[in-house]
Amino acid sequence: MSRIKHLLENRTEYFAVAPDTTVHEAAGYLRDREIRATVVCDPAGQPIGVISQSDISDKVAAENRCPAWVRVREIMSTSLVTITPESTIEDCFHLLDRHGIYHLVVVDPSGRSLGMISAQDILRLVASDEKARADLLQNWAFPTP
DSSP: OOBHHHHHTTOOOOOEEOTTSBHHHHHHHHHHHTOSEEEEEOTTSOEEEEEEHHHHIIIIITTTOOTTTOBHHHHOBOOOOEEOTTOBHHHHHHHHHHHTOSEEEEEOTTSOEEEEEEHHHHHHHHHHHHHHHHHHHHHHHSOOO
């Protein structure tokens, strides 16, 4: 059974912003890293929220607020759904579905943020795992001489 730690193995950088970051800065941060959401952490690295492109669109742009004046803490989502590296892929699918979200915050045993994973990350892992299983079965069933 695949675990979230397999998604984290090749990551060299974890993304996060501070709560006092301006929404303008956060939008640039998301764009530059080509991600749709990131964790908001306190100075100790504890996750306190999540900011996403949809938060920026719905709570700033649609409300005609100035992104240079609004702080991330004012618009971030604070109902965090967390997982650990030992969580299974199935656990993640259930959480995403139950909460109607697309990102999960990964935390270590002390609650410190290890970043986020997205529904896309999970689907990529499942697809590669299934491809590997199919290749293994094909090589067993149809060995090359």
